Amino acid sequence: MPEIPEMEVYKNQLSETVIHKKVTEITINRERALNIEPEVFLELVNDQLIVYVSRRGKHLIVTLGNGYYLIGHLMLGGRIYLAEPSEKLKTQGSVILEFLDGRKLYFINLRLGWLHVLNEEEMDRRFAKLGPEPLSEFFTLEWLSENLSQRRGTIKPLLTDQGFIAGIGNCYSDEILFGAGLKPDRKANEINPKEIKQLFSAIPKVLREAIANGGYMEKPFRLHDQLTGGHNEHLKVYDREGQPCFRCKGKIVLTTLSGKKSFFCPSCQQ
Ligand SMILES: [Zn+2]
Incomplete structure (x- = not known):
């Protein structure tokens, strides 16, 4: 299962590639990975700019232009792949975000893992019980x-x-x-x-x-x-x-x- 280093590597690579990109199409192949109805997910995520990518514990946090957060936890077996427009992937993604430049962000194999859309208050509640970040100043x-x-x-x-x-x-x-x-x-x-x-x-x-x-x-x-x-x-x-x-x-x-x-x-x- 990915831990801080793996999620940091994803965070850094996503920050270099998808920030200020607009989500223009979404494919949902695994509704159970979401916390809301697919229609609501599309409504909240489609057409949004990716503003920022961060991490809390083993969670990836993608800040959207409308102030909502896309929170991903890969659990066991999940992974993320950014495909070029010309690439054909053998794996089917659980959720795929397509950007204006034709690149596609695949969330693959979210069987135990998930991708939730939360507002700030819901996100704070979700993270309330997590301990301190060991790479932060709170860890002394x-x-x-x-x-x-x-x-x-x-x-x-x-x-x-x-x-x-x-x-x-x-x-x-x-x-x-x-x-x-x-x-x-x-x-x-x-x-x-x-x-x-x-x-x-x-x-x-x-x-x-x-x-x-x-x-x-x-x-x-x-x-x-x-x-x-x-x-x-x-x-x-x-x-x-x-x-x-x-x-x-x-x-x-x-x-x-x-x-x-x-x-x-x-x-x-x-
Ligand atoms: Zn030894």
């Missing part, structure tokens, strides 16, 4: 220390809890814990101050590095896209069961914590 060492001390659960599932910190999932929680040198089954309130510092610096470091490398999801965003998915070969522990640790040459193992898969190095994570 003091905040992390205080909030870890109040949690009795293990650190791996806690890092993926969207109400604790927004935007981190299964892949980057493993990468972050490796970066911080912490075992995934450590109790959150038993992590000592020195380790909290390690965790605090690992979180933005791991996320920023992954963004710079294009995230780990290998499906391209557009033709000749060399960026998207570039981080896959830089992952240190995620999906590397049985392979040697890059830090200590120990063997990466896979465990399950509260139903979450967790890859880690038992030799150099404490």
